[in-house]
Amino acid sequence: MSIIKKYFWFFLAALTLLLRAFFQSFPNWTEQIYSRGIFQGVRYAIDYLLGWLPFPLVYILFGVLLWKLVAGVRYLVFKKTIPIRQRLLTTGRNLLAFLCGVIVLFHWMWGYNYSRISIEQHLSLPEITLTEADLKTALDEQTSLVLALRTQIQADSSRAIAVEFPTTQLEDAVRQDVERALQRLLYPTPGKPRGRQPFWDGFLLRFGAAGIYNPFTGECNIDRGLYFLTKPYNLAHEFCHGYGFGDEGTCNFLAYLALEKSEQPLLRYSAELDFWRELAGTYRRLQPDTYAAFRATLPAGFIADLDNIYKKMDKYPEFFAAFRYEVYDQYLKAQGIAEGMENYGKVIPLVLAYKRGEK
Numbered sequence: 001m002s003i004i005k006k007y008f009w010f011f012l013a014a015l016t017l018l019l020r021a022f023f024q025s026f027p028n029w030t031e032q033i034y035s036r037g038i039f040q041g042v043r044y045a046i047d048y049l050l051g052w053l054p055f056p057l058v059y060i061l062f063g064v065l066l067w068k069l070v071a072g073v074r075y076l077v078f079k080k081t082i083p084i085r086q087r088l089l090t091t092g093r094n095l096l097a098f099l100c101g102v103i104v105l106f107h108w109m110w111g112y113n114y115s116r117i118s119i120e121q122h123l124s125l126p127e128i129t130l131t132e133a134d135l136k137t138a139l140d141e142q143t144s145l146v147l148a149l150r151t152q153i154q155a156d157s158s159r160a161i162a163v164e165f166p167t168t169q170l171e172d173a174v175r176q177d178v179e180r181a182l183q184r185l186l187y188p189t190p191g192k193p194r195g196r197q198p199f200w201d202g203f204l205l206r207f208g209a210a211g212i213y214n215p216f217t218g219e220c221n222i223d224r225g226l227y228f229l230t231k232p233y234n235l236a237h238e239f240c241h242g243y244g245f246g247d248e249g250t251c252n253f254l255a256y257l258a259l260e261k262s263e264q265p266l267l268r269y270s271a272e273l274d275f276w277r278e279l280a281g282t283y284r285r286l287q288p289d290t291y292a293a294f295r296a297t298l299p300a301g302f303i304a305d306l307d308n309i310y311k312k313m314d315k316y317p318e319f320f321a322a323f324r325y326e327v328y329d330q331y332l333k334a335q336g337i338a339e340g341m342e343n344y345g346k347v348i349p350l351v352l353a354y355k356r357g358e359k
Contacts, residue, residue: 010100023115039110042108130352197221204223237252
């Protein structure tokens with residue numbers, strides 16, 4: 001076996017990481033060469049070769065990984081004709097080669113998008129500094145907006161919204177809204193990413209995720225156990241990842257822009273409600289007593305919507321929350337997102353800056 005063949009994935013992983021360092025230094029090149037170039041082909045290839053399958057591709061991925069694991073264990077444990085030292089060395093090299101392959105595929109199939117031009121630069125959004133007064137004003141305005149929208153769905157403000165958006169139509173409706181929003185912002189929308197709800201209720205929530213974009217399958221996944229009012233916004237967020245955005249705050253922002261202009265009131269409510277929760281959560285941390293008094297003035301039906309969301313989340317407590325937070329925080333920082341997990345909250349200044357620009 002030649003050296004190149006034996007260490008192919010090691011060489012390729014090294015080149016891939018060198019290229020990542022280059023892309024992180026030159027976002028304009030990333031945008032043109034990868035995000036608006038190579039990734040477009042990847043998106044089309046996945047969606048039109050495999051997107052028609054009636055089941056999530058992650059089932060196949062898990063099957064392949066299980067098969068590789070069993071094959072590796074069989075070789076290590078039962079291949080008695082080969083000395084144990086050689087088996088251990090071969091298994092270790094194969095494992096490292098597998099990890100290198102994961103690094104290569106992750107970056108080329110999607111990961112380089114972390115280094116593209118920021119949404120702030122693309123839209124020329126001004127940097128804004130939010131005071132507590134600004135935050136309270138934004139919360140009051142958002143409260144009026146979300147309550148008015150709620151009455152379009154259900155006139156009775158004394159009980160939780162009972163009308164659900166048809167599950168069979170959710171994927172297409174949300175994807176179309178995301179496509180329209182990205183096209184308005186002059187971003188390409190190649191292919192047709194699939195929005196899936198794999199496995200069982202709580203599968204992702206137990207690991208601290210309402211949804212996840214899988215770069216190895218190209219699919220946008222959300223948890224089956226999410227409360228129905230939160231599913232549209234979370235799915236829109238994952239579709240934004242699917243169209244080539246890595247930054248979590250950017251995907252929250254784009255998901256909001258997509259659904260706030262939806263023709264479906266329930267989808268609009270999902271986005272406006274989530275943004276209200278972002279504003280309210282931030283204000284509550286700064287002024288807990290003032291927020292408690294404010295919350296007591298809200299209609300019973302709106303409070304019921306919020307309580308139902310939290311009750312559904314509480315059914316699936318997270319495994320190893322602190323460990324998961326730290327791991328993902330370091331992952332985001334490794335991808336060039338300096339603020340780590342705090343990046344999720346970037347949606348507030350992004351939305352407010354965008355709205356000021358519109359005014």
